[in-house]
Amino acid sequence: TTTTTTTTTTTTxxxxxxxxxxxSASDAWxxxxxxxxxxxxxxxHANVSLGWSPDGGRxxxxxxxxxxxxxxxxxxxxxxLTAAAALESETGKALLAAIDASPTKKTRLPVGDxxxxxxxxxxxxxxxxxHVCVDDASPFRGYFALLADEPLDESPVWWDxxxxxxxxxxxxxxxxxxxxxxxxxxxxxxxVEGVMRDAEKTPARRDVDxxxxxxRRAAERFTRTKTGNYERFxxxxxxxxxxxxxxxxxxxxxxxxxxxxxxxxxVPLLDCANHHRKPRExxxxxxxxxxxxxxxxxxxxxxxxxxxxxxxxxxxDLMLRYGFAVEDNTEPDGSSNDVAGxxxxxxxxxxxxxxxxxxxxxxxxxxxxxxxxKALDAWRAVYGGGGGGGGGGG
Numbered sequence: 165t166t167t168t169t170t171t172t173t174t175t176t177x178x179x180x181x182x183x184x185x186x187x188s189a190s191d192a193w194x195x196x197x198x199x200x201x202x203x204x205x206x207x208x209h210a211n212v213s214l215g216w217s218p219d220g221g222r223x224x225x226x227x228x229x230x231x232x233x234x235x236x237x238x239x240x241x242x243x244x245l246t247a248a249a250a251l252e253s254e255t256g257k258a259l260l261a262a263i264d265a266s267p268t269k270k271t272r273l274p275v276g277d278x279x280x281x282x283x284x285x286x287x288x289x290x291x292x293x294x295h296v297c298v299d300d301a302s303p304f305r306g307y308f309a310l311l312a313d314e315p316l317d318e319s320p321v322w323w324d325x326x327x328x329x330x331x332x333x334x335x336x337x338x339x340x341x342x343x344x345x346x347x348x349x350x351x352x353x354x355x356v357e358g359v360m361r362d363a364e365k366t367p368a369r370r371d372v373d374x375x376x377x378x379x380r381r382a383a384e385r386f387t388r389t390k391t392g393n394y395e396r397f398x399x400x401x402x403x404x405x406x407x408x409x410x411x412x413x414x415x416x417x418x419x420x421x422x423x424x425x426x427x428x429x430x431v432p433l434l435d436c437a438n439h440h441r442k443p444r445e446x447x448x449x450x451x452x453x454x455x456x457x458x459x460x461x462x463x464x465x466x467x468x469x470x471x472x473x474x475x476x477x478x479x480x481d482l483m484l485r486y487g488f489a490v491e492d493n494t495e496p497d498g499s500s501n502d503v504a505g506x507x508x509x510x511x512x513x514x515x516x517x518x519x520x521x522x523x524x525x526x527x528x529x530x531x532x533x534x535x536x537x538k539a540l541d542a543w544r545a546v547y548g549g550g551g552g553g554g555g556g557g558g
Contacts, residue, residue, distance in 0.1 A: 167408045180481065187309040189214060189222075195306030196432050200243050205455055207238035213471060214331035214436055223438040223471070228465040236446060236470065237434050237458040238271055240404065244456070245304065245430040248288055250283035252502040264356040269368040271355060276425030277404055280554035282356060284400035284430070286363055288312075290392050307432040316402040318487020321345050336505045337480055352397055352518035360393050404428060406486045411450055431456050439486070448472055499526035508542040519546075 193214045200206045215225035230236070250256045256279045263271055271278060286294045288308055297308035322326050322340035333337035343349045412427025434456060437446075448458045464470060474482070478501045479489040491502045503522035519542040 172330050187306070189310065189313065191434070192306040192309035195308070196304075199306075200239065200433060201443055203240050203243050205238060205240040206243060207235055208433065209234060209236045211297055211464075211466075212236055217527065221434065223469055224436050224526075226466055226468045226470055226522045230460055230464040230470075232463045234459055234460045235457065236460055237448075237456065238451075239431050239434060239456040241454050243432060244411070245280065245284065245432075247280040247426055247428040248412075250279040251276065251426070253283060255279075255282055255286060255359060258340055258362065259355065260361050262359050267355055273351050274422045274425030276422070276428050278351060278356060280404055280408070280425075280428055280430070281397055281400040282359060282363075284403065285396040286360060288396055288400070289484065290396070295396055307430075310432075310436070311399075311403055314403070316399045316406070319402065319406070319484060320487070321348070321484065322398065322402060339481060340484055342479070346396065348401060354396055356397055357393065360397065364402065400463075409435070409448075409456065411454075411456060429456075431493075432538050434458060434472075437470060437472045439474045439482075439488075439490070441470075441473050441476070441490070441501075442494070446470065446472045480505075497527050499528055499531055500524060506539055508539060508546055 171427045185279070195210050200208045209230060211226050211228040211230050213227045214222065215227075216222055251260070252467060259279055259282055260275070263269065263275065287298055287302065287304070288311075289298045294312040295308075296312045297305040300306070302308070317323070320332060321344045323331070323543050328338055332341065407430060409431050410424050410427045411429045411431075421492060434448075443462075445460070445462055446458055446466075448456060449460055451457045458472070460470075474486070476495065477485070477519055479493050480503065482493075483489050495501065501524075503524045506521050506523055508519045508521065519538075521535050521539040521542065523539065524531055
């Protein structure tokens with residue numbers, strides 16, 4: 165992947181309206197930048213800003229040279245929106261109660277993602293074709309203004325059925341996108357819809373970061389529809405899937421999707437950074453104070469894009485989660501991050517039954533052989549000894 169040159173000036177394109185104020189991207193960025201710099205422990209390098217690439221994509225840029233080793237961001241917990249806090253909120257507790265009262269007592273999607281999505285959705289409202297912050301006094305008002313200008317529909321999960329079929333026919337990605345879209349709708353209708361509806365009946369039950377008087381003022385401005393509630397939730401979930409960071413656990417340690425969701429957080433401004441895997445340009449860690457610390461690994465020239473690695477993800481996962489793929493998706497040792505899904509069962513296609521094994525081409529035997537052995541074991545279990553006949557695996 166080659167470095168992309170971006171413009172060094174922030175855009176003045178209008179983002180939407182909150183109350184009576186019209187916001188631009190530069191207004192929203194400056195609001196959040198000021199809040200980060202003013203926060204205890206907060207750091208934002210003076211030469212980091214928001215810019216546009218020649219193809220129209222928005223991302224972080226260096227407006228002046230930045231040396232290697234410079235601290236680009238230090239984002240304290242107070243400047244993040246976390247799943248943990250969402251679960252502790254009144255609506256988070258209501259969500260857990262709704263799940264417990266449901267027939268299956270569980271959700272299809274990770275609970276942490278759902279809780280944070282409800283939190284974000286309840287903080288926004290539709291206005292003039294945008295989903296903007298519900299409260300003028302919210303410390304995340306500028307962040308929601310930035311999100312309001314994002315389509316948040318790049319993933320095939322959010323495409324309509326015809327577009328998915330036309331673009332992805334015959335691929336594993338089509339199957340997974342359809343399944344995930346169904347999971348979103350099922351969880352919304354099963355538990356989320358009622359929680360959002362109940363939360364907005366009274367201002368006291370709405371989770372916005374303002375005082376009670378601010379809550380009442382916000383409530384007076386509300387008008388929402390059933391369809392509008394789903395769209396707010398969908399956009400919030402899309403933002404979490406494509407922009408959140410794992411701020412808990414141990415970096416590099418394998419976690420389940422459920423565990424990872426509980427440690428999820430939206431990190432305003434830092435989440436504007438685009439993906440670049442190799443060579444790595446920035447490192448990010450959680451420091452001893454719980455802050456997200458981002459350090460420049462290399463020097464950046466004025467106009468250069470400032471990018472972070474989203475992780476060693478295959479193109480299938482990148483497309484499903486973020487809505488993009490990369491041409492050279494290999495590690496420095498030549499190992500591919502892409503996988504080929506193989507199903508082992510007794511149906512011709514195997515999309516709904518049997519064992520799925522993700523095979524990978526890699527120089528490291530620990531990446532290459534274990535999934536291959538798993539596929540062979542599954543094949544023997546299905547077609548060997550007492551398995552009987554049947555169709556082939558896909």
